[in-house]
Amino acid sequence: MRTSQSEVVIIGGGLAGLACAVTLADREIPVSLYESRPRLGGRASSFADKQSEQLIDNCQHVSMGCCVEFNRFCETVGIANSFQRASELYFIGPDSIGPDSKGRNLKVNRFAANPLLPAPLHLLPAFGGLSYLSWPEKIQLARGLKQLALAKIDPDKEPTIAGWLAEHGQASTVINRFWNVVLVSALSESLDRISLSHARKVFVDGFLRARDSWQVLIPTVPLEHLYGTVIQDYLKQRGTKISLQAGVENIRIDGQQVTGIQLRDGTEIDCPRVVLAVPHQRVVDLLPAEFPGREKMTRIQQLESAPITSVHLWFDREITSLPHAVFVDTLSQWMFNRSRLMQDAKTDAGYYYQIVISASHELTGSARQGRSQSEIISEVVAELAMIWPEANSAELLHSRMVTEHQAVFSVQPGVEQLRPSQRTEVDGLYLAGDWTSTGWPATMEGAVRSGIQAAEFLLADLKKPESILLPPAEASFLSKILFRL
Ligand SMILES: Cc1cc2nc3c(=O)[nH]c(=O)nc-3n(C[C@H](O)[C@H](O)[C@H](O)COP(=O)(O)OP(=O)(O)OC[C@H]3O[C@@H](n4cnc5c(N)ncnc54)[C@H](O)[C@@H]3O)c2cc1C
Known part of the structure; x- marks a missing residue:
């Protein structure tokens, strides 16, 4: 035909x-x-999970305040009100400093912008309050962020961010507890496979340019x-x-x-x-x-591609009321409390949590070392129980793990x-x-x-030229002066 x-x-x-x-x-x-x-x-997109009788997303998809074009697209087609804007994040890490403080008490660090400070100073108090970095480490981190923002990058011979961090004297604790946490979830790649320019873009667009750029937008419907x-x-x-x-x-x-x-x-x-x-x-x-x-x-x-894994868990009770959380230095990276976040959340199938593991290379192929899905899920649940002991007594009613092997291209x-x-x-x-x-x-x-x-x-x-794409959010006065943005 x-x-x-x-x-x-x-x-x-x-x-x-x-x-x-x-x-x-x-x-x-x-x-x-x-x-x-x-x-x-x-x-x-989503798929139907037979056991929970729910439409579940192949993986949690979040956007950020700096995603100006995506946010305008959502406004245009009328879906913008189906997102919740998170103006507070929760970083969960050790309550003490030092590289050996793993397997110890964990603390929820509330992370929000100071309402009185302009960008790029608005997040300084939040970084300053992180329980798992010492003051010398925080100063080292601030110095690293400034150097990164001002870095002149030759696209033909740029290093990986891992190489650059080592060269610029960032300690392994700072790398594991800060750079790794932010960059792996933003770029879905490991630090030794992330280019310097892509890493810089995350911090410049997300944290340094404008006040609300760092905020996370989470869908409240499938x-x-x-x-x-x-x-x-x-x-x-x-x-x-x-x-x-x-x-x-x-x-x-x-x-x-x-x-x-x-x-x-x-x-x-x-x-x-x-x-x-x-x-x-x-x-x-x-x-x-x-x-x-x-x-x-x-x-x-x-x-090349990088994988993302999501672990879907349904418990018989609520293990935390936090809507979402970021984990520091664990296999699990983000938790989304779907029963709290979704507009029409049903709890008949249980309290539903989604754990995201970006750049999950170690959960694919030979790097997985024969670990079964249930072993990986148990590891994730054990990590949750370290933070929320309720997960130990709660019954895990249903679980499934989904790995998208070609989730994103590798930056x-x-x-x-x-x-x-x-x-x-x-x-x-x-x-x-x-x-x-x-x-x-x-x-x-x-x-x-x-x-x-x-x-x-x-x-x-078609001889109908039009300039449609939006420029990035305008840099604040101070960001322009400090970082020449
Ligand atoms: C697990 C996972 C988690 C992610 N998390 C986030 C996140 O939190 N935030 C974020 O911003 N991004 C996230 N992403 C990335 C985001 O999903 C993608 O960047 C984006 O959706 C890509 O859109 P696209 O249209 O370029 O490609 P695609 O979504 O891949 O669309 C391509 C389409 O083409 C169709 N197609 C293929 N071949 C043919 C053919 N021969 N004929 C007709 N149709 C065809 C496919 O079926 C598909 O529908 C995530 C991705 C994954 C996989």
Whole structure:
């Protein structure tokens, strides 16, 4: 079968494809979106857990105040009120200082901005109050943060943040209890695989630039409701045709120009403009053997991936009333108290907690050393019991562990040279996806930015140029002076 389609075809209904579709649909450009799975949302989605009879997210997805484009996207499509803004975090670490204070009493450190101090001083009292760093360590940390903010980075020969920290005299306690805690959860990679520039971006955008940038936004409904149903309705009302379970087999290119796509069921669709918004691992397979710029495009195959593991636990009682917490120097990294956070939380299946372990290399392949899922889950529960003894007496009603092996691309030195622009050398072919060149790591912000950037290029080619992408939040006066931001 052969059909002609809308002015623009988007392949992939993750956040990148959706942001592109929303941007174009809002400007009355006819769009058809093809998604291979039965639902939208891509990596940010939910699945039905039979035992708890709940829709659970493949993993907790949080955003931050500095994710300006993602936050605007949520406002646009009407889902912004389905997030809770956390203006206080809880860091749980030893109640004493020194490298040997592991396996000891733990303390909840409340972490919030001082309402009277401007950025970048607003978080200084919170850092100063951390129970598990000594004053000399805190001073060393402040010095390290300043050096990082002012660092001049040569993208062609930048070190890893692990190498840079060692070179700049950061002690192992400071690395394990601060740098590791912040960077591994923000970038989903281990310090020896994180580039200096990506590490710098986390601190500059998240902590130093503006007052509310560090705040964490947590969804209060399953991701399926956020990125599935609501956005689907938004797009359909604006005339976008959405086809689910409609995998694309290949893209046709004639000389310099895109001419259409072929679906896996054999349907041929003619279309002069295609936005390819699939994960980077899928891109090259969808393209013909020859086309302009192919060599450059194939570089994305060198992008490596990092895994994220989530451990879902249902107890017969509440083990803590804290809505979320960050753990210092343990296998578990973040706890989300889903029974407290979710709008329509049901507790018939138990009190539901989700533990996130980013860059979970040690839980995959041979690094896992034969440990079974139940052994890993027991280790996580034992860590929770060290903090909240209630977990010892509570009955664990149900549990499951989910590891996304290709959760994010790995932000190693040199990664920016592998990330392509959203505009390709083929007329009418655009790319979108968290892996394209946005300057952001693999995040919902990066995905949304890429989709909007693709739409900007496409609109320019349609002779409807518009500057849509927002600049980063403006740096405070003091941050400009101190760090030249
Ligand atoms: C476990 C986990 C935890 C994460 N936590 C966070 C977090 O807390 N905060 C954050 O900001 N980010 C987080 N991320 C990253 C975030 O989910 C991604 O960066 C973002 O969702 C990527 O969106 P995307 O549209 O670029 O790609 P994807 O979401 O991968 O979307 C691509 C889509 O293309 C579809 N597709 C593939 N091939 C075809 C084909 N041939 N035809 C049609 N469709 C096709 C796929 O089915 C998919 O729906 C996390 C990711 C994971 C996996």
